[in-house]
Amino acid sequence: MGMLKDEDKKYVREQFAEKLKGPVKILLFSQRLECEYCRPTEEILTELSQLSDKISLDIRNLQIDSEDAKQFGVEMVPATILLGEQDKDYGIRFFGIPAGYEFSNLLADIIEVSADESDLPDELKQKVSAISRPVDIKVFVTPTCPYCAGAVRTAHKIAMANPRYIKAQMIESVEFPHLANKYAVYGVPKTIINEKVQFEGAMPEAAVVEQVLSALEQPQS
């Protein structure tokens, strides 16, 4: 018995066959010990990668491959990263298992990476691509939160529109309680931009882009 139901596999396989263009590499940082969610994440991503020839899975170990982890800004596991053609990094990060509603985000992200095109409306894409300073977006979620998927999706789309400067991380709060604690997360989705701007709830895309711009306007700390 796999983790995905047969009918879901069939649906995803069809979606991928229809919509995937270029290759997508799922890069997973994992570890064997002291990581409750690493093994199920490996399992689900393995199943997922088998649903299309265009998808490959590369599992690395946080300790053994520490140089790679550093390069991708990975300090905790499981960490899922999507790379496009020639290993292009689109700034998309999932920390924690992409389960529940976040799994549908992962599917949507894979399709976007494969097309090498952010799904943001053109007007927002222009605003985001004009950014020339680093932006770090953290979105805290729980897998059972129906509003969270939208917030993560928007953050990932923004990163995809300017991957050179923008990283957008989904953080599964249950798996990383120390981070949830540090950022005083009591409700999800909670978004934190460059450690300066934060807001609760899912906002329309245009409003999130404005929040990113306002984070950049604040003085460097």
Added chain:
Amino acid sequence: MEFSFSVTGPPKVDLKDSYDVVVIGGGPAGLTAAIYASRARLSTLVINKGAAGGLVATTEWIENYPGFPEGVAGAELGRAMQTQAQRFGAEFFNGEPEGIDLAADPKILRLAGREIKARSVIIATGTTPKKLGVPGERELYGHGVSYCATCDGPFFADKELLVVGAGSSGVQESLFLAKFAAKITIVEFLATIQAEGILVERFNKTGKGSFLLNHEVLAIEGDRTVSGVRVRNRSSDEEKLIPAGGVFIYVGLEPQTGAFADQLKLDQWGYIEVDSDLRTSVEGVWAAGDVVSGATRQIAAAVGTGTIAAIEVEHYLSSEGAAR
């Protein structure tokens, strides 16, 4: 450890310029309307701003929807309904219309900067949890004040929680919170518990909960996070502070009709007024589900009105087509 994996997120849709039916809202009413409309071979677009199933998606477990003798997860039911509509060709757009002109013929909706024409519109925007309207509620939202137990429950492990509202929603969600919390007090303004008896039985069995009836919540207190809730006994007028690490609010629902307020006839509470065929005050516009004035606000009822609205739309469009 058990995981579920949702595969039906909002798929990327290449919007057409016009549709036979645009359904606004992706809860049970909207999704059912979409199933019927797409099976009638009407080109159908569903506009949904949240997860499949709408408010149903935030309900952990549903036991009063027929056909699921063991019950069904709200998220699962929402997903299944959306998948069913997609199977018959309904398209989905994730977001909100930026503008709507219902009086125009055809109707005009602005979506993602584009203008979409619709021969008919079914409004199934449903309701959103009502705010309590007390001091501290807005300030501490996301810092211990929540309207979504399935979203935020895990943050309150071993905490004492207060749930406002002893209706079915409040008690049902308290059952979910009882998996995490040390203790749950359900505060109710009225002197009686409104929830279904079976839910109350289960809540009592958790051994973690108690009811505080006939009490009004005056304020939610806390510095950076919730520390307690000030309540007043409505008989004795006595006030007290109940310590709580979190407050979950289930004091009813309010309609999401702001976008149509000046275009449709609404009742005094903001719900959409319809005739027996669910026609609104504007030709070519129907309403279904919880947003309808006088709705029973149950999933099965929403499914029923979604069905009626879609069938009425089908009749309307075929006679309209014949007239042209």
